Amino acid sequence: MGRIRRPLTVAAASIALVAAGAIAAPSPASAHWSCGRAAPPDLDTSGGHHTLDAANMRVGSSTRCAISGISYTSQSLDYHCYALDINGVDTWTYVVNVQTKAGGWIRDDLLNDYGSGVWCPNQTNL
Numbered sequence: 372m373g374r375i376r377r378p379l380t381v382a383a384a385s386i387a388l389v390a391a392g393a394i395a396a397p398s399p400a401s402a403h404w405s406c407g408r409a410a411p412p413d414l415d416t417s418g419g420h421h422t423l424d425a426a427n428m429r430v431g432s433s434t435r436c437a438i439s440g441i442s443y444t445s446q447s448l449d450y451h452c453y454a455l456d457i458n459g460v461d462t463w464t465y466v467v468n469v470q471t472k473a474g475g476w477i478r479d480d481l482l483n484d485y486g487s488g489v490w491c492p493n494q495t496n497l
Contacts, residue, residue, distance in 0.1 A: 402494040406431035411491040415450040428475025432463035440473035452491035
């Protein structure tokens with residue numbers, strides 16, 4: 372699933388909820404994984420993932436969040452799920468580096484396959 376299709380899918384679902392009469396449907400731009408929250412559940416069972424270049428792993432789905440580690444192209448990644456950034460622009464995938472066991476969020480355009488195709492449940496809605 373391509374990086375561009377995910378936000379559009381989320382936006383379409385929100386529009387459908389609003390059209391159906393939902394009173395307080397959160398906008399896709401507000402759904403994100405806030406800095407410092409515990410790791411999301413491991414819902415993505417796919418494997419063989421890598422970064423395109425060295426990439427910072429963060430403690431939330433935003434460059435505003437602190438760095439929790441770094442992943443190199445030679446290291447394999449286990450995907451858990453993906454979230455939007457706080458602005459609703461980019462998608463991020465929560466990964467665990469198989470070699471170092473460090474976990475964190477990496478922006479999907481830095482991953483070899485544009486990240487997880489599984490949405491993280493219970494994202495922050497501000």
